[in-house]
Amino acid sequence: MDGAWSAAAVRRAEAQLMAQLPPGTLMQRAAAGLATECARLLRERSPGRRRRGVYGATVTVLAGPGDNGGDALFAAARLAKRGARVFAVPVMGERVHPVAAAALTRAGGRLVANPPRRCDLLLDGVLGIGGRPGLPGRAIDQLAAIDAGTVVAVDVPSGVDVDTGAVPASAVTADVTVAFGSYKPCHVLGRAALHTGRLVLVDIGLGPHLDPHPAVRVARDGDLAAWWHEPGPDDDKYTRGVVGVAAGSEQYPGAAVLATSGALAGPAGYVRYAGTAAEYVRRRHPEVVCTQEVKEAGRVQAWLAGPGFGTDEASLTELRHVLESPAPVVLDADALTLIGEYPSVLTQREAPVVLTPHDREYERLYGSAPAEDRGAAAAALAKRLNCTVLLKGHHTVVASSDGEVWANPTGRPQLATAGSGDVLAGFMASLLASGMSGTRAAVAAAYLHGRAGGIAATGHRTITATDVAKALPQAVGETLSATDTPGRRR
Numbered sequence: 001m002d003g004a005w006s007a008a009a010v011r012r013a014e015a016q017l018m019a020q021l022p023p024g025t026l027m028q029r030a031a032a033g034l035a036t037e038c039a040r041l042l043r044e045r046s047p048g049r050r051r052r053g054v055y056g057a058t059v060t061v062l063a064g065p066g067d068n069g070g071d072a073l074f075a076a077a078r079l080a081k082r083g084a085r086v087f088a089v090p091v092m093g094e095r096v097h098p099v100a101a102a103a104l105t106r107a108g109g110r111l112v113a114n115p116p117r118r119c120d121l122l123l124d125g126v127l128g129i130g131g132r133p134g135l136p137g138r139a140i141d142q143l144a145a146i147d148a149g150t151v152v153a154v155d156v157p158s159g160v161d162v163d164t165g166a167v168p169a170s171a172v173t174a175d176v177t178v179a180f181g182s183y184k185p186c187h188v189l190g191r192a193a194l195h196t197g198r199l200v201l202v203d204i205g206l207g208p209h210l211d212p213h214p215a216v217r218v219a220r221d222g223d224l225a226a227w228w229h230e231p232g233p234d235d236d237k238y239t240r241g242v243v244g245v246a247a248g249s250e251q252y253p254g255a256a257v258l259a260t261s262g263a264l265a266g267p268a269g270y271v272r273y274a275g276t277a278a279e280y281v282r283r284r285h286p287e288v289v290c291t292q293e294v295k296e297a298g299r300v301q302a303w304l305a306g307p308g309f310g311t312d313e314a315s316l317t318e319l320r321h322v323l324e325s326p327a328p329v330v331l332d333a334d335a336l337t338l339i340g341e342y343p344s345v346l347t348q349r350e351a352p353v354v355l356t357p358h359d360r361e362y363e364r365l366y367g368s369a370p371a372e373d374r375g376a377a378a379a380a381l382a383k384r385l386n387c388t389v390l391l392k393g394h395h396t397v398v399a400s401s402d403g404e405v406w407a408n409p410t411g412r413p414q415l416a417t418a419g420s421g422d423v424l425a426g427f428m429a430s431l432l433a434s435g436m437s438g439t440r441a442a443v444a445a446a447y448l449h450g451r452a453g454g455i456a457a458t459g460h461r462t463i464t465a466t467d468v469a470k471a472l473p474q475a476v477g478e479t480l481s482a483t484d485t486p487g488r489r490r
């Protein structure tokens with residue numbers, strides 16, 4: 001697992017570490033890591049660039065008044081020593097880190113008000129973790145005027161809200177963000193994550209001093225491998241888990257087919273379908289055992305209810321039957337509309353519930369649209385309804401009822417396609433049926449679904465939900481074989 005820590009938590013860790021080191025050491029570590037990444041980027045081939053390498057490259061620094069500007073100026077001084085033409089523009093009056101500015105000047109760089117209109121690399125050293133959302137006017141003007149080959153954000157893209165990932169005002173949009181010591185929530189959450197570009201972490205030795213509980217967690221391949229239940233020699237189709245799918249209708253049979261496709265791609269050994277689209281499911285997936293009603297389906301270890309399911313009296317009755325079962329459930333789509341109208345159906349449930357709203361469904365459940373702090377928004381709904389909440393978006397967030405927040409690192413905009421959520425929900429129910437906790441099932445499903453979207457999109461501009469379902473087994477295979485985790489059963 002990776003984590004992202006708030007500005008205050010990073011400052012506490014930095015204070016502990018700085019007390020053990022000579023003054024200025026951390027800034028030099030940060031600047032050295034940043035200069036190395038910049039040099040690497042300048043060596044890369046880039047369409048708009050006339051030459052490759054550091055020597056002779058044009059590097060412009062937007063320098064704010066604090067230590068973030070200091071990092072940028074020290075890194076630029078290292079590039080100037082290697083022959084780069086460096087122009088640094090103070091963007092908050094004349095206030096810049098004085099020692100770093102002097103180092104840059106000694107190395108041959110220049111402090112200017114008007115840099116060249118084109119540069120190979122633009123370093124955003126306007127604001128770091130001390131920044132409030134928004135940019136000073138001069139930074140906005142320079143960003144509009146400069147044609148930069150590559151934009152590198154120093155620690156965070158300036159202007160974003162570091163702790164929440166909100167972007168309420170203007171902010172830098174980076175190609176690469178070089179983060180120091182740890183990730184921050186803005187790198188992985190909300191609109192700010194769209195401003196981050198590719199993320200590079202520079203180790204400055206902060207790790208041992210960081211709080212063991214990050215503000216936001218980010219799953220990695222190794223987590224998935226450790227959580228995944230591989231069948232053993234004594235397992236059969238029942239012990240691997242039976243998943244029940246209550247989805248689709250005569251009007252929307254596709255939702256039933258897609259949700260069962262997702263369920264079949266998961267680790268459960270048996271998929272049952274209950275609903276009025278049974279004929280369609282049977283034709284598409286002969287391995288699914290179909291009934292017309294939830295009550296006829298027999299025992300399952302987890303249910304999915306909701307996609308294409310309808311919101312009438314009959315649907316409400318079926319939803320009540322699902323919720324009466326002692327198994328964990330995933331509630332999606334029409335089931336979310338129903339619990340928005342009849343919240344009492346959720347009370348008295350002991351087994352885990354995972355809700356998978358998009359923003360409009362969230363609003364129906366919570367009474368207002370999700371706040372720009374999407375981690376907090378998901379956590380507030382999870383707490384209120386005592387459920388796990390997976391809040392869909394370009395960066396999907398999962399929150400547990402006890403306030404744990406996870407940001408999903410996989411996924412792409414093409415996944416916003418009809419039926420893609422049905423596949424996700426079916427797959428998640430299969431993970432629950434295999435014995436994963438609600439929060440892990442939600443985190444793992446989002447992760448693998450995003451990865452499957454990447455596989456399906458390779459070489460294509462558009463993808464369908466069916467493509468994503470077909471790519472899920474490969475996504476699972478690649479993820480589980482990427483690491484060798486001791487806890488995993490073979």
Ligand SMILES: NC(=O)C1=CN([C@@H]2O[C@H](COP(=O)(O)OP(=O)(O)OC[C@H]3O[C@@H](n4cnc5c(N)ncnc54)[C@H](O)[C@@H]3O)[C@@H](O)[C@H]2O)[C@@H](O)CC1
Nearest residue numbers: 014026027030066067068127128129130131132133134155
């Ligand atoms: N503390 C440390 O040990 C280290 C800090 N480092 C760097 O230091 C950064 C934090 O530096 P600072 O604490 O000096 O803070 P910043 O450089 O983020 O901000 C400096 C000042 O900008 C002003 N400001 C904030 N928001 C503004 C806005 N929206 N518009 C206009 N002005 C605004 C404030 O007066 C603030 O004090 C980190 O992000 C990182 O880049 C690194 O050098 C690593 C070590």
Ligand SMILES: [K+]
Nearest residue numbers: 124127154156
């Ligand atoms: K910055």
